[in-house]
Amino acid sequence: MNEFCGQPTTxxxxxxxxxxxxxxxxxxxxxxxxxxxxxxxxxxxxxxxxAGKSTLIKILAGLHQxxxxxxxxxxxxxxxxxxxxxxxxxxxxxxQDRLLPPSFSVGEALFLGDEPVYGGxxxxxxxxxRREAARLLKSYFDLELPDxxxxxxxxxxxxxxxxxxxxxxxxxxILVFDEPTAALVRREADxxxxxxxxxxxxxxxxxxxxxYLREIEEICDAVTxxxxxxxxxxxxxxxxxxxxxxxxMVAREAGDLFPPRHSAIGTDYLRVRDLALDRKFEPLxxxxxxxxxxxxxxxxxxxxxxxxxxxxxxxxxxxxxxxIGERKLRFDTxxxxxxxxxxxxxxxxxRHGVALEMTVQENTTLANLGRFLRxxxxxxxxxxxxxxxxIRKLQIKTSGPRALVRSLSGGNQQKVAIAKxxxxxxxxxLLDEPTVGVDIGAKAEIYSLIADLAAQGxxxxxxxxxxxxxxxxxxxxxVMFRGRITCELLSSHTTATEILAExxxxxxxxxxxx
Amino acid sequence: MSVDAQNYAxxxxxxxxxxxxxxxxxxxxxxxxxxxxxxxxxxxxxxTSAPFFLSIFNIGNILGQTAVTGVLAIxxxxxxxxxxxxxxxxxxxxxxxxxxxxxxxxxxSLLQMGYGDGSAALSxxxxxxxxxxxxxxxxxxxxxxxxxxxxxxxxxxxGLELVLTENTVIPASSDLLTGLSSxxxxxxxxxxxVLIGFSLVMGLIIQNTRFGLRLYAVGEFPxxxxxxxxxxxxxxxxxxLISGFCGGIAGILNxxxxxxxxxxxxxxxxxVVVTALLGSVFSRRLVPTIGGTLLSxxxxxVLLNGFQLLNLxxxxxxxxxxxxxxxxxxxxxxxxxxx
Numbered sequence: 001m002n003e004f005c006g007q008p009t010t011x012x013x014x015x016x017x018x019x020x021x022x023x024x025x026x027x028x029x030x031x032x033x034x035x036x037x038x039x040x041x042x043x044x045x046x047x048x049x050x051a052g053k054s055t056l057i058k059i060l061a062g063l064h065q066x067x068x069x070x071x072x073x074x075x076x077x078x079x080x081x082x083x084x085x086x087x088x089x090x091x092x093x094x095x096q097d098r099l100l101p102p103s104f105s106v107g108e109a110l111f112l113g114d115e116p117v118y119g120g121x122x123x124x125x126x127x128x129x130r131r132e133a134a135r136l137l138k139s140y141f142d143l144e145l146p147d148x149x150x151x152x153x154x155x156x157x158x159x160x161x162x163x164x165x166x167x168x169x170x171x172x173x174i175l176v177f178d179e180p181t182a183a184l185v186r187r188e189a190d191x192x193x194x195x196x197x198x199x200x201x202x203x204x205x206x207x208x209x210x211x212y213l214r215e216i217e218e219i220c221d222a223v224t225x226x227x228x229x230x231x232x233x234x235x236x237x238x239x240x241x242x243x244x245x246x247x248x249m250v251a252r253e254a255g256d257l258f259p260p261r262h263s264a265i266g267t268d269y270l271r272v273r274d275l276a277l278d279r280k281f282e283p284l285x286x287x288x289x290x291x292x293x294x295x296x297x298x299x300x301x302x303x304x305x306x307x308x309x310x311x312x313x314x315x316x317x318x319x320x321x322x323x324i325g326e327r328k329l330r331f332d333t334x335x336x337x338x339x340x341x342x343x344x345x346x347x348x349x350x351r352h353g354v355a356l357e358m359t360v361q362e363n364t365t366l367a368n369l370g371r372f373l374r375x376x377x378x379x380x381x382x383x384x385x386x387x388x389x390x391i392r393k394l395q396i397k398t399s400g401p402r403a404l405v406r407s408l409s410g411g412n413q414q415k416v417a418i419a420k421x422x423x424x425x426x427x428x429x430l431l432d433e434p435t436v437g438v439d440i441g442a443k444a445e446i447y448s449l450i451a452d453l454a455a456q457g458x459x460x461x462x463x464x465x466x467x468x469x470x471x472x473x474x475x476x477x478x479v480m481f482r483g484r485i486t487c488e489l490l491s492s493h494t495t496a497t498e499i500l501a502e503x504x505x506x507x508x509x510x511x512x513x514x
Numbered sequence: 515m516s517v518d519a520q521n522y523a524x525x526x527x528x529x530x531x532x533x534x535x536x537x538x539x540x541x542x543x544x545x546x547x548x549x550x551x552x553x554x555x556x557x558x559x560x561x562t563s564a565p566f567f568l569s570i571f572n573i574g575n576i577l578g579q580t581a582v583t584g585v586l587a588i589x590x591x592x593x594x595x596x597x598x599x600x601x602x603x604x605x606x607x608x609x610x611x612x613x614x615x616x617x618x619x620x621x622x623s624l625l626q627m628g629y630g631d632g633s634a635a636l637s638x639x640x641x642x643x644x645x646x647x648x649x650x651x652x653x654x655x656x657x658x659x660x661x662x663x664x665x666x667x668x669x670x671x672x673g674l675e676l677v678l679t680e681n682t683v684i685p686a687s688s689d690l691l692t693g694l695s696s697x698x699x700x701x702x703x704x705x706x707x708v709l710i711g712f713s714l715v716m717g718l719i720i721q722n723t724r725f726g727l728r729l730y731a732v733g734e735f736p737x738x739x740x741x742x743x744x745x746x747x748x749x750x751x752x753x754x755l756i757s758g759f760c761g762g763i764a765g766i767l768n769x770x771x772x773x774x775x776x777x778x779x780x781x782x783x784x785x786v787v788v789t790a791l792l793g794s795v796f797s798r799r800l801v802p803t804i805g806g807t808l809l810s811x812x813x814x815x816v817l818l819n820g821f822q823l824l825n826l827x828x829x830x831x832x833x834x835x836x837x838x839x840x841x842x843x844x845x846x847x848x849x850x851x852x853x
Contacts, residue, residue, distance in 0.1 A: 102735070103799045103800070104731070112742045
């Protein structure tokens with residue numbers, strides 16, 4: 001790829017965007033932002049939600065036209081970038097949403113748009129697609145999928161891998177990753193990082209957008225920080241730390257991310273004894289005390305996610321028991337779990353956590369409409385007051401109770417998903433990746449909300465693949481590996497490295513936990 | 515934690531599948547086999563209770579009767595593939611039956627006016643294509659929901675047919691028509707062969723070409739198609755052109771079957787929609803396919819035929835069709851929701 005951009009020089013900037021302005025309605029999404037990326041570098045782009053990252057990327061993709069500003073690719077100004085032209089220039093995108101048709105086979109989804117065909121009739125070469133798909137997945141990711149697997153059968157991480165492979169087939173010159181690790185566990189993310197380095201080494205320029213500053217620190221050569229539609233800084237990572245980047249993104253010390261914990265941990269609240277789910281996890285036991293935040297983590301297929309599902313009655317346990325207080329409970333449906341004052345805040349908030357097309361008020365009061373009944377009628381004023389109260393308490397950034405949840409940022413949508421359960425005297429919160437895709441400011445607020453819930457005596461199980469989050473927020477961390485709880489770590493006495501080692505099944509020394 | 519044999523077996527599982535998805539897969543398979551078994555059961559019931567049912571003549575009769583609905587349902591299937599399976603917001607072409615009526619009327623009138631087979635047939639196909647083009651314009655270019663756009667076009671087309679035929683039957687005969695309606699090789703009328711041949715050609719195009727695969731992508735996930743550089747509007751337009759063309763072909767076939775253009779083509783709409791919706795039940799991935807639609811066309815044809823042979827009231831037939839729509843739509847909806 002030495003002749004890339006028609007000039008054999010290295011280090012020249014491949015992409016230069018200057019003075020980009022873009023207004024939507026009255027709102028200025030970009031206000032003179034600039035971005036310059038050197039050839040073959042891994043360049044990070046960070047900023048809070050609403051800082052203008054996605055608008056900038058959509059402009060680069062040709063999906064939006066800027067009101068003002070210059071885009072130069074390989075030194076050539078492009079005044080009308082279309083998606084087609086962007087692709088022709090070798091710019092490819094790994095979107096946050098996995099753009100793969102669910103009923104397609106892996107091969108079909110990989111080659112869609114560039115299908116291998118026989119002759120003039122353009123008959124699909126299905127066996128060729130299948131073989132080539134298997135080969136590519138094996139060589140790039142060491143991933144083997146069952147023959148004839150459909151996209152709908154794949155896990156989120158596997159879909160992500162298919163999406164990345166799709167871009168690699170097209171021999172990209174600039175590859176844009178938009179939050180690629182949001183759905184990946186650490187081991188998968190490591191594979192991705194290795195791949196990104198390999199691609200950068202081969203001369204592909206990488207633009208990497210992420211909320212995870214640790215990742216930026218780990219793999220990027222340089223990073224551009226956006227704030228309020230402007231680039232506030234472009235820094236070399238050799239002399240910048242994640243904490244400094246975080247400070248640039250917000251007017252907030254990164255150390256403030258995790259709230260101080262004041263909860264007095266109380267008596268045993270939840271006791272899980274020999275709980276098992278066939279083919280997902282084998283009999284496991286643990287306890288959770290009132291006011292305690294129990295971290296839970298594990299790789300894809302470790303059973304951690306399935307454990308959460310069983311605790312909320314989404315799946316019936318094969319054997320074992322769940323004891324709350326003195327009562328043995330068995331949940332076959334989420335309704336039973338909710339009656340036992342258990343709440344689940346699911347990972348995929350846009351699909352399961354909130355109703356996007358409903359208002360903040362409707363979302364927060366939906367789970368407990370009974371509270372607002374007066375003489376059999378809903379009392380709208382009581383509903384509105386309760387919602388105002390929640391908005392204030394959780395610092396939900398919204399124009400009011402009547403704003404559609406769709407109009408909120410990811411972090412605020414997540415707060416609404418949690419708010420839904422607050423009115424119900426919930427005693428056990430199951431939080432599934434509560435801060436995925438949430439910007440750092442909203443993250444801190446969600447963390448302090450979780451800490452508050454614990455301080456009020458609720459038990460919390462926090463399933464997360466963000467190791468810093470586990471250490472910063474949880475009291476204890478249970479690590480699962482291949483269907484077993486392999487260890488229990490006190491978060492005050494552990495490190496991200498140790499948790500990682502346990503989760504990947506490579507502990508430095510074996511620990512025994514009942 | 516001890517590692518016993520069971521644990522070991524667990525560890526050896528390379529890729530545990532989420533069981534919700536496993537269940538969905540299972541439910542989909544169950545639905546597919548149920549549909550096939552029901553089809554077989556009905557064949558068995560009819561052949562035991564109506565001895566005439568299994569005769570070559572009757573099978574030929576079923577194929578002939580099914581040809582028109584089958585071709586129309588294949589056209590509708592293409593629109594559903596490109597527009598997505600959501601009946602309200604997705605792909606649907608309500609104008610197909612009226613299209614068939616007008617194309618037949620054009621064909622029969624031209625023959626009566628003394629034009630030759632060739633020009634009359636081309637005009638019929640042209641009529642179908644023009645109707646398809648109007649739908650394409652309304653849906654893909656202007657952006658009207660297919661349900662409404664094709665409903666409006668349906669009324670316009672039905673009106674044109676009335677103007678042309680003054681609501682009368684126009685008798686027609688030509689070499690092509692005679693060839694289509696008789697020509698019984700192995701006791702099966704040419705109409706039956708046309709249906710099979712047409713399904714094979716369309717199956718090849720839709721199921722086995724680049725065009726077909728992209729059509730599925732456009733319908734199922736337009737964003738993904740767009741990201742893959744596929745011109746979504748062009749593909750949606752193409753699907754309406756194909757369905758319009760199918761309307762034209764069905765017009766000629768129907769003229770052959772009835773020896774003239776007939777009134778009341780609108781009554782075809784329900785069976786065509788049933789056939790196209792039912793079709794996805796016969797496919798492995800629970801998506802609309804040409805093969806599935808052909809199977810379901812035959813299924814509906816067998817039902818109709820069996821009812822006639824058993825002297826069951828024809829009013830029962832639309833009841834059964836309605837129930838079939840409800841059953842398939844609810845089953846596929848439930849399964850989709852599960853996943």
